[in-house]
Amino acid sequence: MNVKQTRGEILDQLNRLLTLSHDAEKGYKEAAENAKDNELKSLFLAQSRQRAEFALSLDREIRALGGEPDNGTSIAADLHRAWINIKSTFASDDDKATVEECHRGDQEALENYNAVLQETDLVASTRELLLQQKQSIDTANATMARLALVV
Numbered sequence: 001m002n003v004k005q006t007r008g009e010i011l012d013q014l015n016r017l018l019t020l021s022h023d024a025e026k027g028y029k030e031a032a033e034n035a036k037d038n039e040l041k042s043l044f045l046a047q048s049r050q051r052a053e054f055a056l057s058l059d060r061e062i063r064a065l066g067g068e069p070d071n072g073t074s075i076a077a078d079l080h081r082a083w084i085n086i087k088s089t090f091a092s093d094d095d096k097a098t099v100e101e102c103h104r105g106d107q108e109a110l111e112n113y114n115a116v117l118q119e120t121d122l123v124a125s126t127r128e129l130l131l132q133q134k135q136s137i138d139t140a141n142a143t144m145a146r147l148a149l150v151v
Contacts, residue, residue: 005121011067013116017130018058019070020112025051027105031098040095040151044102047140054133061126096151103144109137 004013025048032044059069113134117127 003121010120013120014062015070020109021051021055031102035095037095099144099147099151103148106137106141
């Protein structure tokens with residue numbers, strides 16, 4: 001395993017997670033707009049707001065480390081895979097398919113967080129921030145997995 005240690009490498013990894021947070025925020029917002037069930041709408045909106053908060057925290061962390069945050073979503077980048085299929089899911093007008101797609105997006109996010117945590121030499125405060133965000137995503141992922149079984 002090649003640990004990313006330079007300031008530039010660390011900032012690149014944090015910007016990757018920032019972009020992923022923007023993608024998830026927009027994906028969950030779109031899921032809320034297309035959900036038929038009001039409880040699902042509320043859940044998706046809460047997740048969208050949480051991911052927006054994650055993005056703000058990551059933005060602050062990147063600035064604190066002397067970097068310049070990327071503020072967009074990924075259109076063609078690998079991270080966009082996490083939410084790219086959500087539009088086709090909505091075409092089916094199926095809340096279950098939307099929940100499954102959100103679950104898949106959260107799994108992708110967890111893989112990215114795990115990779116950054118394992119492959120990047122982070123200061124303790126940054127590591128703690130990422131661990132907290134990862135735990136929240138893991139909780140959301142478990143919720144989506146349970147909902148996919150009952151919706």
